[in-house]
Amino acid sequence: MKRIVTNLGVLQIFFSLLLVIAIMFVSTYLIYRNSISGIYDKVTQNNTLVFKSVVQSFDDSFRTVDNVIHSVHSLPPSDNLISADDDSLDMTKVYTLVKNLSTLISTVDYIEEVVVFYDDARLAITSQGTSGFERFFDGKYRHDTYNASYWKTYASTKHAFKIFPADTFKVLDVNQQPRTQNLMIAFGGNKLATSNKNVMVMIDVAALLKHVNQQSVIPGASLILLDQDRNIIYSSDKQWGLVDVLNDVYFNADREASLTRENYEYNFYKSDYNGFIYIDKVPYQFQNLNPVTQANDSIMLTAIVCAVALSVFLSIYLNRPVKRILRLLGGGHSKGNDFRKIYSGIVKLQADNEMYREQLAYADKELRRGVFLQALDESAHAKAHDIQLQTYYPALFGEHCFVMVLFQARPREDTGEAPLPVETIADRLEAGLRREGAEASVFHVSRAEFIAVVGLAKPEERARLIKRLRGSIAAAEKEALLGYDLWACVSEAYASEIKNANRGYRDVMNGMLYRNVGDAASVLDVEEIEYVWNVYFPFEKLEKLSNYLLNGKLQESVQIIRETMGENAARNVHRHQLVHIAKSMLFYMLRYAGSSANIREELYAIETEFCRRAEHTFDYRELEEALVAIAGRLSVHGRAEPKNKLNSAFISQYIELHYMENLYLDQIAAVMETTPKYFSNYFKKTFGVNYVEYLNKVRLSHARDLLRSTTLSIAEIGEKTGYLNSSTFTTTFKKYMGVSPSDYRKQNDQQIV
Secondary structure, eight states: OHHHHHOHHHHHHHHHHHHHHHHHHHHHHHHHHHHTHHHHHHHHHHHHHHHHHHHHHHHHHHHHHHHHHHHHHHSSOSSOSBOSSSSSBOHHHHHHHHHHHHHHHTTOTTEEEEEEEOTTOOEEEETTEEEEHHHIIIIIEEOSSSOHHHHHHHHTSOOOOEEOOOEEEEEEOTTSOEEEEEEEEEEOOOSSOSSSOEEEEEEEHHHHHHHHTGGGSOTTOEEEEEOTTOOEEEESOTTOOOHHHHHHOOOOTTSEEEEEETTEEEEEEEOTTTOOEEEEEEEOSOOOOHHHHHHHHHHHHHHHHHHHHHHHHHHHHHHHHHHHHHHHTTOTTOOSOHHHHHHHHHHHHHHHHHHHHHHHHHHHHHHHHHHHHHHHSOOOOOHHHHHHHHHHHHHHOOSSEEEEEEEEEEEOTTSOOOOOOHHHHHHHHHHHHHHTTOOEEEEEOSSSEEEEEEEESSGGGHHHHHHHHHHHHHHHHHTTTTTEEEEEEEOOOEESOTTHHHHHHHHHHHHHHSOBTTOOOSEEEGGGOOOOOOOOOOHHHHHHHHHHHHTTOHHHHHHHHHHHHHHHHHTTOBHHHHHHHHHHHHHHHHHHHTTOGGGHHHHHHHHHHHHHHHHHOSOHHHHHHHHHHHHHHHHHHHHSOOSSSOOHHHHHHHHHHHTTSOOOHHHHHHHTTSOHHHHHHHHHHHHSSOHHHHHHHHHHHHHHHHHHHOOOOHHHHHHHTTOSSHHHHHHHHHHHHSSOHHHHHHHHHHHHO
């Protein structure tokens, strides 16, 4: 026995268990000491904060009601409802007022009704229509005290804004069925009123209490609301005796006060907005605690005795197993703290195992991904690749057939959160597919693209898979991949053979390219793509786009961009076609802007950012807005005043403004204050064409507009665009356009028809 007592391992176990017992006892005692009073203090503090929030909600609600009354006073008519032509009621004014009232209170859920009446008319106007004054207050909203005679008499006196106490009214619903409703009446003041209206707001007390969210206050608490004259407006406790309480209360500088009477604490809050007094009646302590105290003492004492006895027994019983565990962990027979050695050995084993497990899992996943990606291309591979592919074949192609699904996951720019790792995105996409009952493997292939191989028992299941895939994407955008926009493309169904992997991959890649821009579906079926080639690419407008930007005409440039993109969207062209059109428009915009050396780095940044965005955007409107933003940036340079006249922007602007004149080379060279030869060489180098060809293109662009939009003769159009005679105009037009002006007009008329 003495040997057991003096054994270090036994003592370690005993004192360890004893420490646990001591901690449990102390924590239990502290919980007991603070369980009642501490919980009550916390609840009281929380109740104070909640009640202040309730007071603020009441103030905001009354402020809204006051604003509604002021808004009604500002509505026409402000004087009366009498027609200007005779002494009858002007029903146009009445109906206009009814419509405005309905709009005004439609967003305030706790306002039951707004009633407007004039002293000289026996008509009650509400948001629902009109009614006789006596019929409304003695029939639809009936009260023994607040009847039609009472309100007429009250309205005839001078009074300020007042809220009448909440009371029960007998109300007739739309089916003329009677019911009772607790209402609070807010009557607008007429001392400083801006109109002759008498305005009443009927407040639904139940809806108001729901709006201020009084459910969070401490159970057993009560609320009473007094106006600035200490008249009771609302009370949740009908048995309050407030005379002595109100006489003793004193409001300090913080507009708050508290006092305790009997078993309750009264907290007073005075509103800074309207002087209303809010009283919170809270029980300040729990009762009958002695039985709880005695029972808790007995439980703790019994637990301590049993725990000490159990510690002695376990100390002796566990000593030998502890020694064996220590030897297994490499501790041998060394002396010292056995538990510390066991703990350090276990921690090291766990860390090593976890590290090896993660490394093996990652290596296996990457190997499987690499083998799969190699199977997608059509290149020849070594025999080792075929062996590895056979290893992963059952995991990739576990069913009789399969479909390939291409996912695009693009993070939204307005979330402000860091993008998820691509491995995490792939895992969550795979988990979403498996929740839908699909056997799938998902691999990351490029920046925002993921490929999934989904097994199918038979090809007919493909349609059901597409339907489930739409639900999976919608759920992922709201939960697992919140902050990402997802899009998917589904290939045709193929037999589960290695050679078909590349065919499925080509399907989804072509689907991404040939996606119709008008298709807003989150999942694209490659079998349902509508192939079109009727793209809209107006060369003459794009030529104008460059000139407009050079001249700083942003509004005209934006109009061309939106018309071109909108027309192609209306034609439902393919995505790769629209991207090509957008890039072409960008190059037209940058064509002349690049002549300025001081903005070339900025233009390079604009081009690279736009090309990156064009490859990954989902919506054509994003490309459109990107082009509009670029036009805004380039137009600033076009509006800038050139340091000298020999500037591409100034030359382009001058030609655009004077193309209808005789702009000979020597004349424009004189305007630019240089020689004709130097100007000709500069123009050719800057614009890529000679001066005469550029001038003809500008003139013919305007001539085409006149041919399409006017009925002027060919000679008149030639004269307006700077040609000396109709024969020169006709010859030049046919040279550049391939048809004569009259034939061009006929072709355009046929297209319109």
